[in-house]
Amino acid sequence: MSTEECWGLLRRTPIGRVAFVHDGEPVVLPVAFGVIGHQIAFRSARGAKLGAARMNQPVAFEVDNWDATSLSGWSVLIEGSADTVYTDSEIAELEALGVMRWTPQPFDTDWVRILPNDISGRRTSATT
Numbered sequence: 001m002s003t004e005e006c007w008g009l010l011r012r013t014p015i016g017r018v019a020f021v022h023d024g025e026p027v028v029l030p031v032a033f034g035v036i037g038h039q040i041a042f043r044s045a046r047g048a049k050l051g052a053a054r055m056n057q058p059v060a061f062e063v064d065n066w067d068a069t070s071l072s073g074w075s076v077l078i079e080g081s082a083d084t085v086y087t088d089s090e091i092a093e094l095e096a097l098g099v100m101r102w103t104p105q106p107f108d109t110d111w112v113r114i115l116p117n118d119i120s121g122r123r124t125s126a127t128t
Helices: 003-011 048-054 088-095
Strands: 015-022 025-036 039-044 058-067 072-085 110-125
Touching (some): 003 072, 015 039, 088 110
Antiparallel strands (some): 015 025, 058 072, 072 110
């Protein structure tokens, strides 16, 4: 898949999974996200995701889709680093994305963005 096709699929998908290492163990968590330019952005309450972002740790981000009827699907993977967004102008820009909240409760959250080093995607079907 081309880079632009990968970004197009990301822009149309509201839920993804962020992967990182916490206390020496791999962790994969679902997040509601948005795309701004060529970056992924999501809200995070205090915890492991936010801790990983504050330490600029390497992360992976994945979205996919599968059609059980046609036995076909696609997957997009981003590898990069995460950081926390602090400036008011950047926060306002991210709020304007309209990213749904993963949880309905109004937790205190910070914005995290993933700065990609690499993006790749693939399609699969019963015939390939």
